[in-house]
Amino acid sequence: MRLLQDAAQNYPAWLAAIRGAERSILFENYIVRDDDVGQEFAAALAAKAKAGVDVRVIYDWFGSHGAGALWSPLAGAGAQVRAFNRPRLDSPLGWLSRDHRKTIVVDGRIGFVSGLCVSAKWLGDAARRMDPWRDTGVEIRGPAVAELTHAFAEVWQAVGGDPLPPETFAGAEADGARAGDVRLRVVSGAPNETGTYRLDLVIASLARRQLWLCDAYFVGTSAYVQALAAAARDGVDVRLLVPGASDIPALSPISRAGYRPLLDAGVRVFEWNGTMLHAKTAVADAFWTRVGSTNLNVASWMGNYELDVAIEDRGIGEAMVVQYESDLARATEIVLTHRNRVRPAETRAEPAVRRARSGSAGRVAAGAVSVGSALGAALTNRRVLGAAESGLLVKVSVAVLGFAAVAALWPRVVAWPLALLGAWLGVAWLFKAWGLRRQAPRPDGSASAEAPRSGDDGA
Numbered sequence: 001m002r003l004l005q006d007a008a009q010n011y012p013a014w015l016a017a018i019r020g021a022e023r024s025i026l027f028e029n030y031i032v033r034d035d036d037v038g039q040e041f042a043a044a045l046a047a048k049a050k051a052g053v054d055v056r057v058i059y060d061w062f063g064s065h066g067a068g069a070l071w072s073p074l075a076g077a078g079a080q081v082r083a084f085n086r087p088r089l090d091s092p093l094g095w096l097s098r099d100h101r102k103t104i105v106v107d108g109r110i111g112f113v114s115g116l117c118v119s120a121k122w123l124g125d126a127a128r129r130m131d132p133w134r135d136t137g138v139e140i141r142g143p144a145v146a147e148l149t150h151a152f153a154e155v156w157q158a159v160g161g162d163p164l165p166p167e168t169f170a171g172a173e174a175d176g177a178r179a180g181d182v183r184l185r186v187v188s189g190a191p192n193e194t195g196t197y198r199l200d201l202v203i204a205s206l207a208r209r210q211l212w213l214c215d216a217y218f219v220g221t222s223a224y225v226q227a228l229a230a231a232a233r234d235g236v237d238v239r240l241l242v243p244g245a246s247d248i249p250a251l252s253p254i255s256r257a258g259y260r261p262l263l264d265a266g267v268r269v270f271e272w273n274g275t276m277l278h279a280k281t282a283v284a285d286a287f288w289t290r291v292g293s294t295n296l297n298v299a300s301w302m303g304n305y306e307l308d309v310a311i312e313d314r315g316i317g318e319a320m321v322v323q324y325e326s327d328l329a330r331a332t333e334i335v336l337t338h339r340n341r342v343r344p345a346e347t348r349a350e351p352a353v354r355r356a357r358s359g360s361a362g363r364v365a366a367g368a369v370s371v372g373s374a375l376g377a378a379l380t381n382r383r384v385l386g387a388a389e390s391g392l393l394v395k396v397s398v399a400v401l402g403f404a405a406v407a408a409l410w411p412r413v414v415a416w417p418l419a420l421l422g423a424w425l426g427v428a429w430l431f432k433a434w435g436l437r438r439q440a441p442r443p444d445g446s447a448s449a450e451a452p453r454s455g456d457d458g459a
Contacts, residue, residue: 229265
């Protein structure tokens with residue numbers, strides 16, 4: 001395997017593999033934009049589909065909104081294209097679960113796992129003073145590629161696709177001979193599962209010298225924050241690198257509200273000074289490395305389909321350490337003072353960099369969990385609140401007081417939306433119950449009706 005940094009290394013490697021495909025291409029990504037980059041990838045996939053290659057594409061409906069013009073020509077070329085989790089009347093909150101994976105498998109012989117989506121934002125825009133987004137991916141050959149194929153098959157069937165043909169798996173296994181000396185495991189996250197979360201907690205407890213984390217949307221749970229704090233108190237060099245300005249502005253104050261307990265315990269926190277830091281990586285003791293799509297928040301750990309690789313290799317670990325140190329050269333360390341926090345003066349004179357905008361319902365939901373934790377602590381005193389959380393409480397208090405005033409002065413403004421929501425939930429649950437009854441087995445053991453599929457062809 002090899003590490004690939006930023007779009008400058010990832011995109012050319014992806015396109016070369018796609019254009020060299022002979023049997024199959026499995027392409028899955030959270031965001032595909034209808035811009036120059038998205039159109040180049042769509043054209044490359046369409047060309048291989050026309051040449052008879054089995055091309056299957058999964059895109060997330062929410063993440064890839066606005067890219068509809070790409071799918072019909074791709075499907076017309078012979079590719080199978082499916083959208084993940086379109087809104088449904090029978091599942092009012094189902095849209096919170098997303099397919100956040102970013103992976104490609106070609107001919108069962110080469111695979112890619114990363115945090116990069118397919119968008120010109122990752123390339124930046126020099127004319128508008130927008131740097132390329134900072135991100136990390138890996139290219140994989142050998143037995144682990146078969147695991148990537150199985151991970152794709154899981155989501156393909158979740159969106160209503162038929163099982164992958166046996167030859168796709170056979171190809172992956174046939175080309176899965178040992179290709180190097182790197183020990184690597186594929187970590188396939190799915191909604192309501194906590195495998196990656198438990199792995200991250202274990203690594204926080206096992207690290208002995210160093211645990212350096214890079215994350216785009218950090219909203220740690222109490223258990224994870226406590227694990228990092230405990231490691232730091234035990235003498236582990238724990239560092240957290242996050243964006244200085246997020247593409248989701250509402251998430252920045254929520255992330256910063258969680259700095260205080262980390263800083264108090266000795267965890268070093270850094271904010272990236274570039275356009276956007278989007279990488280999701282970790283390196284422990286310069287030996288264990290995680291790279292992939294999972295952010296350090298509840299939405300990624302428990303709500304989405306995610307895909308990462310866990311690597312045990314000294315060479316890869318040391319390369320990640322070098323890259324992390326290079327990234328810190330473009331970051332500002334957050335330190336505690338009598339006024340809680342200050343940025344080092346030497347970093348304030350840096351020229352301003354424009355930040356790109358994007359978004360994710362799942363990450364906003366993760367922020368809501370953090371807000372709920374702070375509010376719960378304020379009401380029950382089950383944990384000590386930090387000074388950094390005072391601003392968050394003020395904003396929420398103002399919003400709640402405003403809501404109360406509206407409810408008192410114009411009750412219909414509140415009552416009608418609540419009534420509409422209640423009616424929607426009631427109808428959705430009845431529809432769900434009716435669908436479940438249709439699937440109930442008959443006395444002869446057969447189902448009364450075929451279970452409805454959760455996906456569509458997206459074309």
